[in-house]
Amino acid sequence: MGKKRITVIGSPEEQDIKSKRATKLEQKKIREGKMTAKAPGLPGGQRIVDTSEESLREYEEIQKRLAATPVPESTDTPITPRRPVRIRSKTYQKAKSQINPDQIYPLPEALKLLRQVSLAKFDGTVELHLTAKNKGIFRTLDLPFSSGKIRRIAVADDKTITNIAAGNIDFDLLLASPDQMPNLVKFAKVLGPRGLMPNPKTGTIVADPATTATKLAAGNSLTLKTEKDAPVIHTIAGKLSQPDAELEANIQAILTTLSPLSKAVLKSTMSPAIKLQL
Template identity: 40%
Template sequence: MGKTKTAFVGGVTEEKISGKDKYEKKQAKKREDEAKKKQQIAGLGLKGGERIKVVGGELPPEEKPAITPKSASATGQAESTEITPESTEGKIKKAKIRSKKYQHARAKVDRNKLYVLPEAIKLVKETSFSKFDGTLEMHLVVRKTGISENVALPHFEGKTKRVEVADDKTIEKLKKASGQEGSGPAGKIDFDVLLATPDMMPKLVPFAKLLGPKGLMPNPKNGTLIKNKSEASAIESAKSVVLRTEKDAPVIHTVVGKVSQKDEELAENINTILDAINRKMILKAYLKSTMSPSVKLSI
């Protein structure tokens, strides 16, 4: 094994290679081919399988082709958007600048202090800078959503509400307002509070989509579902406010009176509202007028 034998045939010398020599020669060629591949890099901008062989020197840095929206969609690559100061310019909301009157009024209020009710009412009146008789408002943060109460205020100074007790004429009005066929020309809802007896509720159900969003659908929670037409709540509802949380937040906004009202009357209205909701359900309470800073109220 491993020896070379020479045979003489017809005057010609023929060299025979052993199996081991063939294997070593094959491996040497393989190593040579691999060494050549390491010296080759992908040709930039060349056609097909053309290559550039580097002889000496350094390899040029590999450049990545720019990805355009079309090429990105074709190759499935996600487009990346670089955020620059120029792209964000103009999108930043400017801070609201308060008037000098508001800033002067705000300086009189201690933001961290909880004011007792008599003191809070006086401070709101003092810091109100409107030229007209402003409305006194109360904003409450409660523990849960879904609260709806109709509260009669002892000293109501707001707009008198139009109250209607549901009957057959009311049903005809609602048919016109909803645009039902055969009900005549379209009409409008001309009442602010709708009261109903239990026997009228089945007739009002078809108009729930019309009355519900406006808060006019009678229900026992806000006192608009009455036993009979002569019930006293019909009169009280005309001088009441509806306390209702927002749809997606446990927050209640309500009117408690006018700035021109006596402090005692406003205090009585506020206490009536707080008791109706249940003070234990209230997390925070703020008092303000139409044009004044808010004051934190001690419950």
């Protein structure tokens, strides 16, 4: 007694069996000369038979290729759209053409070139973009000359705390004595995300906040720190209106404080970048 094969109607297995049977039937018709096709130009819808061995081999080869081709698996990974290419103005391109991208410039030459390629119609800020050897760097530096940045500095007292409670935060830096810190704890969720919460690591918790505020108000103090996830430091060194001697002294002080560095780039507001010799 022969073996019986049970198949559920409508199941994937049944569909697969039907597909194989249809393929075998087509191949059988080709071998027997029963496979026909329409031929243009024949009257009455007449059909022709293709019984050549070459056609049969070609058909079988196509079937093998289709069977061997893997079905690509669908992925749920979202496709990240490409960022649009930024098109610079002709003025910027002309300024950039004056800088050799393969050359590393000494500081005096870089400052001279920076003034030539500056595009701002106002007193632009001189910027340094540095790559350090390691992450987690934090330095406080007093520059020889002004950094050109005016910071609004507040001292934590009863009046300042009242303004913070009312939502009036009109300062860029908050200094506090250790005695005032308990009064500021309740504002940590407001000051913390803005980077304004006094912290001993940033030098904003001091014994004499008033004296420190006067010193910092001169604009010579600079905080240098790497980004959270990369050994990269972005800082300023002064204004284009300052003499080259002042800018050179400020830049040299920054580079010395952060030494050793892997890379240094000098630029000003809206200008192309210049590779700086370390």
